[in-house]
Amino acid sequence: MKFLVVDDELDVQTLFRQRFRKEIRDGGVDFVFANSGEQALAYMNEHHHEAVLILSDINMPGMSGLELLGKIKQQYTAPTPKVMMLTAYGDAENYNQAMKLGADDFLTKPVDFTLLREKLML
Amino acid sequence: MLKFRILAWIMILLICSDSFSQAKIIDSFNAVLVKSKEDTNKVNTLVALSKATRGSTPAEALLSATKAMKLAQQLKFVKGEANALKYIGMFYFYNGNNVETLDNWLKSLELFKSINDKAGISNILGNIGALYDRQGDDEKSMQYSLQSLQIAEEIGDKMRIATTLQNIGNTYGRKISTSRKGLEYLLRAIPISEELKDQDLYVTLYTNLGEAYSKMNKLDSALFYFQKGIKASRNSEELTTIYIYNYAGKGYAKTGKFDLAISYQKRSVELAKKLDANMDIGKSLLGLGDTYFANNNIPASLATYKEAEIILKNAGAKEELKDTYQGLSKIYERKKDYPNAFHYQNLLLAIKDSIYNIETSKTVSNLQLDYTLSKKESQISLLTKNKELDDLQLKRQKITNIAFGVGFVLIMLFAFVLYRNYQQKQKANEVLEHTLTDLKSTQTQLIHSEKMASLGELTAGIAHEIQNPLNFVNNFSDLNRELLAEMLEEIDKGNLQDAKDIAADVMDNETKINHHGKRADSIVKGMLQHSRTGAAVKEPTDINALADEYLRLGFHGLRAKDNSFNTNMITDYDNSIGLVNLVPQDMARVLLNLITNAFYVVGEKKKENIPGYEPSVTVSTKKLDDKIEIRVRDNGNGIPPSVMEKIFQPFFTTKPTGEGTGLGLSMSYDIITKGHGGTIQATTKEGEYAEFCIELPIK
Numbered sequence: 001m002k003f004l005v006v007d008d009e010l011d012v013q014t015l016f017r018q019r020f021r022k023e024i025r026d027g028g029v030d031f032v033f034a035n036s037g038e039q040a041l042a043y044m045n046e047h048h049h050e051a052v053l054i055l056s057d058i059n060m061p062g063m064s065g066l067e068l069l070g071k072i073k074q075q076y077t078a079p080t081p082k083v084m085m086l087t088a089y090g091d092a093e094n095y096n097q098a099m100k101l102g103a104d105d106f107l108t109k110p111v112d113f114t115l116l117r118e119k120l121m122l
Numbered sequence: 123m124l125k126f127r128i129l130a131w132i133m134i135l136l137i138c139s140d141s142f143s144q145a146k147i148i149d150s151f152n153a154v155l156v157k158s159k160e161d162t163n164k165v166n167t168l169v170a171l172s173k174a175t176r177g178s179t180p181a182e183a184l185l186s187a188t189k190a191m192k193l194a195q196q197l198k199f200v201k202g203e204a205n206a207l208k209y210i211g212m213f214y215f216y217n218g219n220n221v222e223t224l225d226n227w228l229k230s231l232e233l234f235k236s237i238n239d240k241a242g243i244s245n246i247l248g249n250i251g252a253l254y255d256r257q258g259d260d261e262k263s264m265q266y267s268l269q270s271l272q273i274a275e276e277i278g279d280k281m282r283i284a285t286t287l288q289n290i291g292n293t294y295g296r297k298i299s300t301s302r303k304g305l306e307y308l309l310r311a312i313p314i315s316e317e318l319k320d321q322d323l324y325v326t327l328y329t330n331l332g333e334a335y336s337k338m339n340k341l342d343s344a345l346f347y348f349q350k351g352i353k354a355s356r357n358s359e360e361l362t363t364i365y366i367y368n369y370a371g372k373g374y375a376k377t378g379k380f381d382l383a384i385s386y387q388k389r390s391v392e393l394a395k396k397l398d399a400n401m402d403i404g405k406s407l408l409g410l411g412d413t414y415f416a417n418n419n420i421p422a423s424l425a426t427y428k429e430a431e432i433i434l435k436n437a438g439a440k441e442e443l444k445d446t447y448q449g450l451s452k453i454y455e456r457k458k459d460y461p462n463a464f465h466y467q468n469l470l471l472a473i474k475d476s477i478y479n480i481e482t483s484k485t486v487s488n489l490q491l492d493y494t495l496s497k498k499e500s501q502i503s504l505l506t507k508n509k510e511l512d513d514l515q516l517k518r519q520k521i522t523n524i525a526f527g528v529g530f531v532l533i534m535l536f537a538f539v540l541y542r543n544y545q546q547k548q549k550a551n552e553v554l555e556h557t558l559t560d561l562k563s564t565q566t567q568l569i570h571s572e573k574m575a576s577l578g579e580l581t582a583g584i585a586h587e588i589q590n591p592l593n594f595v596n597n598f599s600d601l602n603r604e605l606l607a608e609m610l611e612e613i614d615k616g617n618l619q620d621a622k623d624i625a626a627d628v629m630d631n632e633t634k635i636n637h638h639g640k641r642a643d644s645i646v647k648g649m650l651q652h653s654r655t656g657a658a659v660k661e662p663t664d665i666n667a668l669a670d671e672y673l674r675l676g677f678h679g680l681r682a683k684d685n686s687f688n689t690n691m692i693t694d695y696d697n698s699i700g701l702v703n704l705v706p707q708d709m710a711r712v713l714l715n716l717i718t719n720a721f722y723v724v725g726e727k728k729k730e731n732i733p734g735y736e737p738s739v740t741v742s743t744k745k746l747d748d749k750i751e752i753r754v755r756d757n758g759n760g761i762p763p764s765v766m767e768k769i770f771q772p773f774f775t776t777k778p779t780g781e782g783t784g785l786g787l788s789m790s791y792d793i794i795t796k797g798h799g800g801t802i803q804a805t806t807k808e809g810e811y812a813e814f815c816i817e818l819p820i821k
Contacts, residue, residue, distance in 0.1 A: 011594050011634055018601050018627065059681050066685055088589030089682065097685070110593040113600075 002030045003120075006040040006056040006068065007086070019113045037063030041071060044081075053120070058087040058094060066097055073102040084119070086111060165194045165202035172209040176216065180398065184213040204233035204242055208249070215253065216361075218401050218437055223253055244273035244282045251289055260293055267293070280314055281323070287311040288327060295334050305334050325355045325362040329369050336373050341546075342539055344373045352386075364394045364402050368409045380417035387413055401442075404433035408442050411449055424453050444473045458564075464774060568785060587645050587678060591638035598631040598638075605631070644671070658708050658797075662701035665709070665752065669695070669741050672710055676717040680725070689724050694742035699750055702820060708793045712802075715786040716754040716814050717741065722777070723758030723812065749800075750820055755813040760806040769804060794818075 005016055013033045023029045032047075034040035037060060054072065058065035069083050082104040087094060090108035098106050105119060151171040168190035176183035187209035194202035211226035227250050234242035251266035267289045274282030288311045295304025308331050315324040328351030336344035348370035355363040371387035374380075387410040394402040407430035414423035427449045434443040447470040454463035605628050612621040673691060680687050717739065724737035740755040761769060768774045770791040794802040800818040 009590055009594075011638075014630075014634070015594065015597055015601075018605075018631070019597065058685065059678060061677065061691060062688065064681070064685055064688065067688075088593075094685065109589045110596040113597060 001028065002032065002050050002052050004032045004034060004040060004043060004054045006034045006037065006054065006060075006065065008035055008057065008060040010035070012057075036060055037065065037068035040068055044072065044076065052081065054081055054083045055086050056083060058085055058089060058098070066094075066101060069098060069103055070101045160193060160197075162194075162197060162199045162202055165190045165197065165199055165206070168193070169202065169205045169209060172206075172212075176209065176212055180213055180216060184210065187213065200233050200237050201239060201242070204230045204237075204239070204246075207233065208242075208246060211249070215249075216399060216401075218439065220253065220257055224250070227253070240273050240277050241279060241282075244270045244277070244279060247273065248282060248285055248289065251286070255289060255293060260296070263289065263293055280318060281320070284311045284314040284318065284323060287314075288323075288330065292330060295330070295337075301334065301338060305331070308334060321354060321356070321358070322360060322362050325351050325360075325366055328354060329362070329366045332373055333369050336369075336376060339543065340539060341373065341377050342542065345370075345377065348373045359393060359397065361397065361399060361402065364390050364397070364399065364406060367393070368406045371413060372409055375413040375416050380413060383413045384410065384417070400433060401437045401439055404430050404437055404439060405442055407433065408446055408449070411446070415449060415453065420453055420456060423449070427453065440473055440476065444470060447473060461775070468768075587675060588642050591642040591645075594638040595635050595642070598635045602628050602631050602635075645675075658705040660703050660705050663704050663706045663709070665699060665702050665704070665750065666695040666697070666743055668706060668710055669693075669713055669743065669752065672713045673717055673739075673741055676714055676721060680718065680721050684725070687721070687725050688728070689721060689737035689739055692738060692740040694740065696742075696744045696750075699743055699745045702750060702818065704798055704818065705793075708797055712790040712793050712816070713741075713752070713754070715790050719786065720754055720756035720758070720812075724756050727758045748819060749817050752816040752818070753813055755811060757811050760808040760810055760812050761804060762808060766804070766806070770802075 003016075005012060013031075016031055016033075017024065020029060020031065024031065032043065034043055037056075040054070040056065041063075056065040056068055065085060065087065069085065072083055073080060080102075083102070084105040084107065085094075085098045085103050086107050086109065088109045095106055107116060107119075151167055151174065168186045172183045172186040172190065175186065187206050191203055191206035191210065194200075194206055207226045207230035211223045211230065214220075214222035214226065227246055231243065231246045231250070234246060247266050247270035251263045251270060254260075254263035254266060267286050270282060271286040271290075273279075274286060287307050291304045291307030291311065293304070294300040294307060308327060311327055312324070312331075315327055328347045332344045332347035332351060334344075335341070335347065348366065351366040352370055355366050357363065367386045367390035371383040371390065374383035374386065387406060390406040391403060391410055394406050407426050411423050411426035411430055414420075414426055427446050430446050431443070431450065434446055447466045451463050451466035451470055454460070454466060605624050609621045609624040609628070612618075612624065670693065673693065677689075677691065720739045724739060727735060728737050736757075738757045740753070742753045742755075744751040744753075765774070765776065770787050774788070791802055794800045794816055798818055800816060802814060802816050804812060804814050806812040
């Protein structure tokens with residue numbers, strides 16, 4: 001299973017790799033990282049049939065996570081990838097907007113990895 | 123000053139002294155007109171009709187005068203044509219149209235001269251003098267008035283002598299240095315007007331005198347003459363009545379008798395409306411608005427000023443419009459509606475600018491006037507003194523007898539007035555002191571609210587900025603516990619290499635935990651510093667780090683409010699700067715302000731959907747010989763030249779009402795110049811960019 005993690009904070013990559021080290025070692029999952037919405041879209045253009053689930057931050061310089069969410073849900077329909085938002089903003093407005101744009105889930109930072117693991121069914 | 127002059131021109135009304143009621147006269151004229159043939163009599167009747175109706179129905183007055191002029195031309199009746207032109211001019215005069223007025227009166231003057239009609243010449247010369255007086259051209263006004271006086275003396279026209287004396291009195295009265303001389307002339311005209319029993323003449327004179335005394339702050343004398351004027355006006359429907367009520371109202375407002383003042387000025391407005399005298403409606407409303415304001419009736423004052431604003435704007439009365447703007451600005455300031463206060467302050471500045479141009483040329487000619495006036499003065503004296511000398515000698519005997527008695531009374535009166543003045547000044551001082559304290563506390567509140575506003579911008583950014591490091595601190599520390607457990611397992615199994623690898627990961631993670639912990643710490647510290655009030659201390663600061671931190675905070679703050687906002691952020695820091703001695707929280711406030719402004723304008727431009735537009739904000743620093751430079755540049759729409767010089771003024775904002783306090787740049791300016799001895803400047807190209815450059819001296 002492949003996950004695309006989108007966040008402008010570089011340490012997120014280390015964090016995910018270590019948190020899911022066992023799953024990665026067992027070969028069950030694979031993580032790809034993008035530092036911005038633009039990078040994420042570029043990746044999707046090339047590998048859209050691969051990505052199974054996208055985890056995206058909202059607040060990033062350049063394209064925001066919500067914009068990315070909207071674009072992905074519009075452009076990729078066969079099948080539409082699942083998108084989960086991971087953000088420091090737990091406020092109602094961001095949540096509602098994400099849901100309106102078709103987000104499949106919404107988690108706030110600091111990330112509870114036990115919960116995340118359950119949601120990803122790993 | 124101008125108010126003083128306004129009264130002078132009412133004198134032209136003097137030609138008409140009614141002893142019958144207005145309606146009766148008009149009826150009788152109409153009766154004559156129906157029957158009369160097309161002859162010179164009809165011309166004269168039409169002129170008389172125009173004269174009688176010019177106050178009540180100006181349009182009809184113009185029509186009658188124009189008919190009279192045409193008929194006189196047909197009949198080659200020069201005197202009739204000259205008189206008709208005079209009343210056509212009169213219509214434009216009341217209408218405030220100076221150009222048309224002068225044109226008609228000059229034509230009329232030529233005609234009177236061609237038939238050597240001295241009374242007519244003197245009359246028109248006086249009128250033209252009054253016209254120039256109204257326009258503020260003292261020298262020309264004096265020239266025409268003096269010519270008029272000379273001819274009036276020649277033919278012994280008392281009315282003309284009185285009006286000219288009054289005009290000269292008002293011209294002198296306008297300047298503080300010659301106001302006493304102005305009073306003398308006005309007082310000299312009084313006995314003549316009483317002798318002539320002309321209501322309009324002495325009502326105007328009393329108004330002039332009251333106003334002159336009021337201007338010299340001799341309120342008792344002022345009120346005395348205002349009362350005389352009101353009594354003399356007998357509440358008749360004349361333009362002069364409008365004036366006496368308005369100015370008397372002002373006088374009473376000055377002494378704090380607001381109820382009386384308001385009732386007088388309401389009467390003035392009502393009458394002006396009835397007579398359809400546009401400029402006067404505006405002026406009377408302005409007076410009433412001033413009084414309401416002085417009486418602290420803010421809602422009534424606001425409504426009155428607003429009404430005056432519209433009328434004065436249409437009438438093109440700049441001087442009065444200026445006073446109205448000033449009043450409105452003060453009202454909004456009192457209501458703490460600062461954007462509107464600032465709006466009117468701007469209008470006030472603009473109209474002052476346009477008046478100022480006129481004023482400068484006036485000042486120049488006034489300098490010459492000081493010289494010419496004294497020369498003219500001796501001419502007047504020559505004209506009037508010969509006669510006066512004879513009278514004087516006769517009177518002297520009598521005067522000596524009563525002089526002592528009158529002198530004593532005058533001294534007592536003078537002492538009383540002085541005492542009253544002293545008391546009033548004391549009162550005024552107290553009020554001023556109170557106002558100053560109010561002003562100071564308002565200022566402190568405003569500065570505080572600006573700080574709080576920018577703190578609000580920060581809070582959202584801070585939430586995001588703190589949750590992110592916390593995410594790492596929590597998760598990496600959690601991970602390390604797991605990793606250490608795994609490491610122990612590996613050691614137990616004897617897999618030392620694996621254990622070492624895990625230990626390396628744990629150490630890396632510890633570094634990350636430490637890094638993000640410090641990051642959160644500095645954000646919280648920064649926030650505390652930002653909201654701290656009181657004395658700020660300069661300390662060695664890494665300006666690049668500070669700029670970068672606030673660029674991020676500003677961005678996240680805005681992004682939190684508007685998640686569609688987006689921009690490129692370009693940084694170019696000069697790493698050779700090192701530490702600079704400055705007050706970090708103050709400098710942070712400046713940077714945050716410049717940065718959020720830049721974000722705001724690129725965001726606005728983005729909304730215009732210009733194809734190919736990429737919003738971009740650049741922050742750069744540079745070390746020069748003895749100073750450092752910090753630049754914040756945006757590629758928004760730039761700053762229009764019209765507002766360029768106002769951007770550092772307090773309360774100036776281009777944002778919609780409620781979005782900005784208008785204090786950000788003004789505070790930034792103070793912090794940079796007063797707090798750090800530096801400079802802050804803006805450069806811009808409209809439609810392309812705006813750049814703020816801060817220069818700070820370094821030792």
